[in-house]
Amino acid sequence: MRRILIVGAGQSGLQLALGLQANGYEVTLMSNRTADEIRTGRVMSTQCMFHTALQHERDIQANFWESQAPKIKGLGVSVAAPDSSRAVDWVGMLDGHAQSVDQRVKMAGWMETFAERGGQVVIHGAAVSDLDYFARAYDLVMVSAGKGELVSMFERDAERSPFSTPQRALSVAYVHGMGPRPEHPEFDAVRCNLVPGVGELFVMPTYTLSGRADILFWEGIPGGPLDAFQGVKDPSEHLALTLELLEKFLPWEYARSTQVELTDAGGTLAGRYAPTVRKPVGRLPSGGLVLGVADVVVANDPVTGQGSNSASKCAASYLSSILERGDRPFDEEWMQATFDGYWETARHVVKWTNAMLGTAPEHVLKLIGSGMRYQQVADRFANGFDNPADFENFFFDPEKTEAYLAEVAQADAA
Incomplete structure (x- = not known):
């Protein structure tokens, strides 16, 4: 039986651990926190997982909260005009529903499941020297902890990393009491609100420790008016500032937020990081090799909501590669x-x-604006969040965009 060590108990690490465990591998999971510490701690992220990522969880029978989490059927885009009205407002319908589960709920539950199924969990904040020692006892070591000393083992890929500084200041609040968007009270949707020159607000229905909730997630351009959460430690102050900015820049979202309250004392988060792609192979002092996973090697800004989706897709891809390798060395x-x-x-x-x-x-801008006139455009843009490869066909190249919009207009006129 091949022995594998996974360092990091996030989406990718735990998904990999459960998948490998189900296929008969002897897996050790190393986490710097226990399941209870994760569950009772501060929120770790925002997340909205689309169909493909959710299917990867179903494939390893780890979709434990699918019946409880809100089914997100659409993705809407609003663009604020200078007078705080909406220059653009539409909602695209998803081909398969999306869902969000607070990672405190999911990671704690998955870790407990892994242990119940016979997996070994080591609670230890690993340093490079620890891995140097442990690596000799395993056929493969994978690092899925995207922060801290371990990331330094993986060289930044300059050709694939155009940014060296954070591009957004991030601020998150998990709340109860948010009203539905009046445009579609009958179904849930992620709402992406763009404030040109200022930043973005995302509103995501989610499932948390206390049930149904919503996530208010500001992405502010550094140095701008949304870059206001550094040094804010008090959760109530964090929420008050979130709402103050909502009222100023996005009155239509503020209108349904006047009765909100935090889900819990750990329901806020703020920070920033530079989007970075790293080389996938890390070298230990003794010469041993470790493989970087998900955010360790490809860390995107959350402006496109791809973090947990990418982590799930990475874990599924790596799992397939490990299974195909059989008994050959993981060189x-x-x-x-x-x-x-x-x-x-x-x-x-x-x-x-x-x-x-x-x-x-x-x-x-023309493409996004066309979502108001053509439902087909809105739907295709929304489903790009599940399959970003499709944006190559109609988003980046002006000629492809014009050809696509002309095709849509012709079909609409027929």
Whole structure:
């Protein structure tokens, strides 16, 4: 039986651990926190997982909260005009529903399930020196902890990393008491609100420790009016500032937020990081090799909501590669090839996310605006969040965008 060590108990690490365990591998999971510490701690992220990522969870029978989490059937885009009205407002319908589960709920539950199924969980904040010691006892070591000392083992890929500084200041609040969007009270949707030159607000229905909730997620351009949460430690102050900014920039979202309250004392988060792609193979002082997973090797800004989706897709891709390897060694060539297989998916996410962090060119503004007139355009844009590769066909190239919109207009007129 092949022995595998996974360092990091997030979406990718735990999904990989459960998948490998189900296929008969002897898996050790290393986490710096217990399941109870995760469950009672601060929120770790925002997340809205689309159909493909959700299916990867179903494939390993780990979709434990699917019947409880809100079924997200659409994705809407609003663009604020200078007078705080909406220059653009539409909702695209998803081909398969999306869902969000607070990672405190999911990661704690998955870790307990892994242990109940016979997996070994080691609670230890691993350093490079620890891995140097442990690596000798395992056939493969994978690092899925995207922060801290361990990431330093993986060299930044300068060609694939155009940014060296954070492109957004991030602020999150999990709340109860938010009203439905009056445009579609009969179904849930993620709402993406764009404030040109200022930043973005995402509203996501989610399932948390206390049941149904919503996530208010500001992405502010550094140095701008939304970059206001550094040093805010008090959760109630964090929420008050979130709502103050809502009232100023997005009155239509503020109108349904006047009765909200935090889900719990750990329901806020703020921070920032630079989007980075890293080389996938890390070298230990003794010469041993470790394979980077998900955010360790491809960390995107969350402006396109791809973090947990990419982590799930990476875990599924790596799982397939490990199973196909059989008894052959997990050498450097295999590690690079395994990452390259995932990169075929990840590269589309990186290209799209980096584009969305910049100023939108004229053809993209026209495309987004066309979602108001043509439901087909709104639906295709929404489903790109599940399959970002499709943006190559109608988003980046002005000629492809014009050809697509002309095709849509012709079909509409017929």
